[in-house]
Amino acid sequence: MTVTERSSPVRGLSRRDFLKYCSAIAAAIGAGPLGVGKVAEAIAQAVEKPIVVWSDFQECLGCTVALLQATAPTPAQLILQQISLAYSEAAMAPAGFDAEKSFDQAFQQGTYWVIEGSIPQKMPSSMYVGGKYAGDIVKEFYPKAKGVIAIGSCACFGNVQAREPNPTGAMGIRAWLRGPGGMPDAQVVNVARCPGHPDDLVATLVYILVNGKLPELDSQGRPVFLYGQTIHDTCERRAHFEAGEFVEQFGDAGSLNRWCLYKVGCKGPVTYAPCAINRWNGRTSWCIHSGPCTGCSEDNFWNKFSPLRSPVPNIPIPAIQGVSAETIGVGLAAVTAAGLVVHLVGQVATGRLFKGGPSSDEKGGEQR
Amino acid sequence: MTKVVIDPITRIEGHLRITCEVQNGKVVDAWNTTTLFRGFEIFMEGIDPRDTWHYAQRICGVCPNPHALNSAIAAERAMGVGSVPDNARLTREMLQACQLGYDSILWFYILNAFDYVNVPDVLNAKTTDPQLMAIQDQVKAIATSGQVNLFSNHYWDHPGYKLPPEINLTLTAHYLQAIEAQAAANQAAAVLAGKFPMIMTMAAGGVVQLPNLSDVNYYLDRMGIVKEFTEQVMWPDLLAVAGAFPELGTFGQGVGNYLTWGLMDAKSQKPEDRVFPPGGIFNGQLSVKPVDPADARLYTHYSYYDDAMGQGKKPFDVGQKEIQFTQYPPIEGDALPSGKYDWTRAARYPDPTSGKDVPMEVGPLSEVLVAYVQKQPEVVKYVDEVLAALGTPGKPAPATVLLSNLGRVAARVIKARINMDHAAGWANDLLANIKAGDTECFTPPDVNRTGEGISGYDAPRGALSHYCRISGGKTTKYAAVPASNWNLAPRDDSGQRGPVEAALVGTPVVDPAKPLEILRTVHTFDP
Numbered sequence: 001m002t003v004t005e006r007s008s009p010v011r012g013l014s015r016r017d018f019l020k021y022c023s024a025i026a027a028a029i030g031a032g033p034l035g036v037g038k039v040a041e042a043i044a045q046a047v048e049k050p051i052v053v054w055s056d057f058q059e060c061l062g063c064t065v066a067l068l069q070a071t072a073p074t075p076a077q078l079i080l081q082q083i084s085l086a087y088s089e090a091a092m093a094p095a096g097f098d099a100e101k102s103f104d105q106a107f108q109q110g111t112y113w114v115i116e117g118s119i120p121q122k123m124p125s126s127m128y129v130g131g132k133y134a135g136d137i138v139k140e141f142y143p144k145a146k147g148v149i150a151i152g153s154c155a156c157f158g159n160v161q162a163r164e165p166n167p168t169g170a171m172g173i174r175a176w177l178r179g180p181g182g183m184p185d186a187q188v189v190n191v192a193r194c195p196g197h198p199d200d201l202v203a204t205l206v207y208i209l210v211n212g213k214l215p216e217l218d219s220q221g222r223p224v225f226l227y228g229q230t231i232h233d234t235c236e237r238r239a240h241f242e243a244g245e246f247v248e249q250f251g252d253a254g255s256l257n258r259w260c261l262y263k264v265g266c267k268g269p270v271t272y273a274p275c276a277i278n279r280w281n282g283r284t285s286w287c288i289h290s291g292p293c294t295g296c297s298e299d300n301f302w303n304k305f306s307p308l309r310s311p312v313p314n315i316p317i318p319a320i321q322g323v324s325a326e327t328i329g330v331g332l333a334a335v336t337a338a339g340l341v342v343h344l345v346g347q348v349a350t351g352r353l354f355k356g357g358p359s360s361d362e363k364g365g366e367q368r
Numbered sequence: 369m370t371k372v373v374i375d376p377i378t379r380i381e382g383h384l385r386i387t388c389e390v391q392n393g394k395v396v397d398a399w400n401t402t403t404l405f406r407g408f409e410i411f412m413e414g415i416d417p418r419d420t421w422h423y424a425q426r427i428c429g430v431c432p433n434p435h436a437l438n439s440a441i442a443a444e445r446a447m448g449v450g451s452v453p454d455n456a457r458l459t460r461e462m463l464q465a466c467q468l469g470y471d472s473i474l475w476f477y478i479l480n481a482f483d484y485v486n487v488p489d490v491l492n493a494k495t496t497d498p499q500l501m502a503i504q505d506q507v508k509a510i511a512t513s514g515q516v517n518l519f520s521n522h523y524w525d526h527p528g529y530k531l532p533p534e535i536n537l538t539l540t541a542h543y544l545q546a547i548e549a550q551a552a553a554n555q556a557a558a559v560l561a562g563k564f565p566m567i568m569t570m571a572a573g574g575v576v577q578l579p580n581l582s583d584v585n586y587y588l589d590r591m592g593i594v595k596e597f598t599e600q601v602m603w604p605d606l607l608a609v610a611g612a613f614p615e616l617g618t619f620g621q622g623v624g625n626y627l628t629w630g631l632m633d634a635k636s637q638k639p640e641d642r643v644f645p646p647g648g649i650f651n652g653q654l655s656v657k658p659v660d661p662a663d664a665r666l667y668t669h670y671s672y673y674d675d676a677m678g679q680g681k682k683p684f685d686v687g688q689k690e691i692q693f694t695q696y697p698p699i700e701g702d703a704l705p706s707g708k709y710d711w712t713r714a715a716r717y718p719d720p721t722s723g724k725d726v727p728m729e730v731g732p733l734s735e736v737l738v739a740y741v742q743k744q745p746e747v748v749k750y751v752d753e754v755l756a757a758l759g760t761p762g763k764p765a766p767a768t769v770l771l772s773n774l775g776r777v778a779a780r781v782i783k784a785r786i787n788m789d790h791a792a793g794w795a796n797d798l799l800a801n802i803k804a805g806d807t808e809c810f811t812p813p814d815v816n817r818t819g820e821g822i823s824g825y826d827a828p829r830g831a832l833s834h835y836c837r838i839s840g841g842k843t844t845k846y847a848a849v850p851a852s853n854w855n856l857a858p859r860d861d862s863g864q865r866g867p868v869e870a871a872l873v874g875t876p877v878v879d880p881a882k883p884l885e886i887l888r889t890v891h892t893f894d895p
């Protein structure tokens with residue numbers, strides 16, 4: 001079936017809605033207006049639906065719950081019609097040995113692998129499934145997967161359980177594979193944030209299907225097409241920042257007017273994520289509507305940005321109120337500046353600041 | 369003797385193994401083994417007390433809101449804030465209403481339904497309804513694709529699947545509607561708190577952001593969808609399933625002790641005034657004793673920690689640091705678990721009569737029983753409705769039938785209905801406050817104080833309590849006792865089984881290779 005026909009190739013979605021969906025995806029993956037057709041063709045012609053295995057390791061299931069909140073496509077459209085979800089401990093009918101059969105069969109048939117949760121390097125006993133250590137599972141099946149996507153900040157970076165002193169030695173999938181896993185060239189797409197956003201996952205999957213390769217990644221392994229802008233630069237409260245209008249304390253008059261949250265700890269200026277673009281819960285809302293950003297898309301954010309209630313230092317505040325930012329939170333200056341440098345290096349590496357191709361380390365790997 | 373091991377137990381939050389010993393078609397002994405450890409109580413030590421709730425809600429991505437709430441309350445009490453502005457209470461309650469609205473639907477359909485609803489069998493249903501036929505087409509496309517999918521490799525031929533094809537088809541349609549209904553509840557949460565899961569508006573001392581009129585209006589609209597689904601779809605489905613599976617009332621009794629810290633705060637913010645009041649029921653005797661989250665006890669003889677870490681200490685005196693992992697019990701062979709076998713600590717509560725620390729079941733059944741015994745009228749109304757449906761005309765079933773798997777299933781839906789009966793009320797009270805000029809939503813806490821705070825407020829799956837001690841602007845001790853420490857407790861130092869283990873004993877297993885009944889019993893706890 002092609003998109004020139006009158007009907008939609010996706011059951012339950014009208015043709016108009018289908019094309020709207022494709023154009024949103026095309027925009028999300030940076031394919032531009034002309035990319036809509038290409039996206040639509042790729043989806044329509046995927047006669048064999050891509051098989052997806054969703055594994056859970058050291059996690060809270062929040063990424064799975066976030067997936068259930070998706071609206072475009074809905075979870076039912078996604079899981080029943082657009083992909084073949086072979087394995088998800090949260091959703092599948094079988095359990096135990098029978099569930100493991102589904103896991104093995106999916107890898108025999110050829111599958112993409114989405115991983116939620118981190119790997120405990122220091123304390124392997126703290127994450128087992130079916131009698132196997134999570135690290136061993138990742139090591140064994142990484143080479144057999146068509147592509148690996150880490151969903152959410154646990155699988156990307158270790159997240160909350162990697163908070164000092166990181167009792168279990170929690171690490172992201174990519175770091176584990178490249179280090180203890182002994183595969184220094186391992187490629188994993190990091191779909192960050194806490195929880196991981198279902199739209200980012202779908203956009204990444206479609207990107208891979210359309211282009212036949214992994215997307216270009218930044219220094220933290222995140223797709224550049226999704227994680228290129230800061231929260232601050234896309235923020236609906238930005239005008240208040242520029243006007244020097246700040247919430248000084250929760251519940252104050254500025255808070256009622258939804259002024260800028262910088263002074264109560266917002267990490268928006270140093271956080272790269274598309275939250276303002278694709279928002280949450282069917283695009284109903286996003287964090288800044290109700291509170292300061294915690295920087296959850298950034299590697300090591302719990303350690304780097306704590307205490308969360310303290311403002312990010314070294315952000316030049318517009319002169320209107322003449323407040324010196326450095327007086328607000330000096331203690332964080334060094335670590336946060338280091339975080340910025342890392343990101344800038346990433347931008348250099350991926351060719352976003354200077355002309356020239358991405359470095360061999362960070363450019364999108366060919367689909368394996 | 370046959371050993372049955374299920375690992376992973378699917379359709380739950382977390383990572384769980386169940387080992388059962390089966391004799392003559394019945395479970396005679398059982399062990400639950402959590403196979404995940406992250407160490408929250410270790411890394412939460414030393415953080416800013418105003419930040420604890422951000423961490424705590426990551427304990428569970430299915431129920432982050434009650435973790436955030438309990439953590440904020442424990443921390444604000446430690447920082448000298450005894451109660452929060454009424455608008456903060458109402459915003460917090462609205463968020464809990466969203467949580468419970470979504471979570472009840474998630475559990476009943478997405479986590480639980482496949483234990484009773486035979487999905488492949490929908491192809492045998494006769495229907496002329498175009499929507500139902502479209503569902504049949506979808507199931508057929510999946511079943512004939514040759515690709516492995518969510519329904520592959522399951523024992524759909526188990527005799528426990530006995531609903532007629534047409535009912536299986538209807539319930540499958542409701543499963544799909546349920547996905548949309550639960551999402552509506554979380555859209556309501558998102559407009560109040562930025563997103564769900566992982567809300568953004570909580571604060572030790574109240575809430576960050578007073579919802580505006582447009583937010584409240586949107587909340588009311590979304591929760592209207594959830595209320596309609598809960599009343600018109602989930603409630604009749606409960607009565608239908610309960611009627612079709614009467615055997616659910618005959619096993620899964622468990623430990624016979626029931627505990628709740630209560631939930632749904634009244635204006636006084638006192639636990640005893642809650643819609644679901646706190647209380648304990650011991651030895652199946654239908655009288656309610658007062659309980660206090662400060663008095664929870666923890667044991668670790670069978671858990672992967674040093675024995676001396678537990679031994680009945682209270683949460684402030686127990687930690688997670690003295691890890692003593694030995695080995696996971698063997699999956700293969702006949703050997704049964706021995707020695708330490710679980711990451712979960714065993715939570716116990718002192719029986720006021722004997723003084724002995726005993727295992728306590730927590731969850732909707734405990735909350736409903738404690739309220740029912742105290743004749744809470746809203747609870748009595750729905751319990752009586754269920755008992756009438758289970759009995760014969762004019763002769764309702766006895767309330768004792770609820771002390772079973774059936775009671776756990778029914779109580780979850782009863783709790784969901786009472787929640788939806790109150791969901792709009794919180795919002796209307798908030799609007800009335802704002803209309804009267806009250807926009808206060810935050811009391812600044814004193815972060816440099818030395819003090820401690822405790823909060824007990826039940827999550828959807830049951831009793832949850834947080835403990836926070838602070839000094840010099842840092843937490844010096846943090847503890848959480850979630851529902852899993854109660855229900856999924858292993859044996860304690862004196863050998864008493866935990867509630868799930870006890871409920872599994874006596875569960876019939878018609879075919880040890882297809883242990884559907886074990887899944888049913890475990891799932892009734894919403895582990």
